Amino acid sequence: MKPKQDQLNVIxxxxxxxxxxxxxxxxEIYDEKDIYLSIYFPLSGRENEHLNSIFLDSRIKAIEDALSPVFRSQFEKTLEMVQDYIYEAPVSGEKGRVIFASASEGFLHVYRLPVEPEQAMVLDTSPFLLPLARLRADYQDYGVLLVDSREAKFTCIRSDIAEEKEHLSTDLMNKHKKGGWSQARFNNLRKGAIKSFLSEVADNVQDTCGQLKTQGFVLAGPGNAKQQLMDLLPKDVQDNVLAVIDMSMDISxxxxxxxxxxVLHQTDISRSSQLADDFKNALLKGGLAAYGVEDVRAALEQGRVNTLLILKDSSVPGWICERCQNLQANALPPKECDRCNGPTSVVDVVEELYELAQRTAAEVEFMEKDYFPDSDNMVGALLRY
Ligand SMILES: [Zn+2]
Incomplete structure (x- = not known):
């Protein structure tokens, strides 16, 4: 599909x-021809600057050598479009840059990232998304609620950028102290004040979590206020707590x-191992699972995939028919597609499966090797039906 009109320029x-x-x-964006250039590079430090230019120069040459004259001139036009964005100095907080461009479509996307991608430069029938997908899997959004008996701070962490969203505090205890009550009465008042403060925090957390689309939050702080707060949270908010950990209030x-x-890393590992178990069980029962490129691709095309499992950092060489999307792994492309005689091109099969998953609204999980049930196959799928 061609990019939508309002999607042509995103900078x-x-x-x-x-x-x-x-x-x-x-x-959603793809073409029959190799017109989409995708570039990824890290941006922190002079060292990277130098390495980037060596890398990009060699990729440009390799791509040019592989293109016929007509496509080479198109590729050069696309390069002109992105030139400024390749060499522009990083802005504050920018650690990497991703560029997608196609001169023939008038299409240009430039993303400045707060995290470092690995270098890549690919000319393909569609934007090359796998590195972006891996970054997304590695940097999920989450919250940290830091709480003690008189203060609560909710911080959102997105791609390693921490942003404080809510700050509540109380000085009730100090006011009470001036009253000259007995120690016992003061302690009771103090307990009551803490409880009402934490109830207020609990209400607030519910609102904050509702607004932010984080996958959950870490409940942290010194002492036992965090556990008291946990007990006050409604069940559905409790379910969003990723872990309860000790932390000083003045942590940097x-x-x-x-x-x-x-904490997130631990959560990822347990999710991976849970999915691996589900996958193994489904395979044993001959149930809702597919494995191997061929079966997984078929299931994706039929929209039956609930979760696509991809072995982390894997890639599978193969080819695709640019007309009928016939996809074959571990083979060199024939001159013509064996199904429709259409033109073929070399692809990373994992990237194609990932794109299919995105188009059919399947979840994608990048699995650590230790948790992947079948490392020969690199991909697997849990099916909807
Ligand atoms: Zn074909």
Missing amino acids: YESPVPVSDIDIRALA RDELVEAGNA
Whole structure:
């Protein structure tokens, strides 16, 4: 499909969280010919600058050598479009850049990222999305609620950028202290004040979580206020708590992100191992699972895939028919498609399966090798029916 009119130019002037990039819309875009250039590069430091230019020069040459004269001149026009964006110095907080462009479609997307992608430069029938998908899997949005008996801070972490969203505090205890009550009475009042403060926090968390589309939040803080708060949260908000951990109230932003990422990593591992179990069980029962490129592709084309499982960092060489989308793994492209005699081209089969998953609204999970049940096949799928 051609890019929609309002999708032709998307240029970010400041870093954008990976989760804000509309991968699904990008996955809709494809052509019969290799007209889409995709470029990924990291941007921190002079060292990268030098490595990027060596890498890009060699890729440009390799692509040019492989193109016929007509396509070479089109490719050069596309290069002209992106030239400025390749060499422009990074803006504040920008650690990487992703560019998709096609001169013949008048299509140009530039994303500045707060995280580092690996270098890639690909000319293909569609924007090359796999590196972006991997970044998205590695940098999911989540929250950290830091709470003690008198203060609560909700921070959102998106692509390693921490942004404080809510801040509540109370000084009730200090006011009460001046009254000159007995210690017992003061302690009771203090307990009551803490409970009412935490109830207020609990109400607030519910609203905050409702507004933010994070996958959950880490409940953190010193002492036992966090556990008291946990008990006050409604069940559906409790279900969004990824972990309860000890943390000092005056932790730095960097340390907060680091501690949060460690929890997320654990959560990822348990989700991977759960999916791996589901997959194995489905295979054993001969149920709702597909494995191997051929079966997974067929299931994706029929819209039957609920979750596509991809072995992390895997790629499978193969070819695709640019007319009927016939996809074959581990084979060199024949001159003509064996189904429709259409033109063929070399592809990364994993990228094609990922795009199919995006177009059919399937979930995608990148699996660590240790949790992937069948590392020979690289892909598997849990099916809807
Ligand atoms: Zn074909």
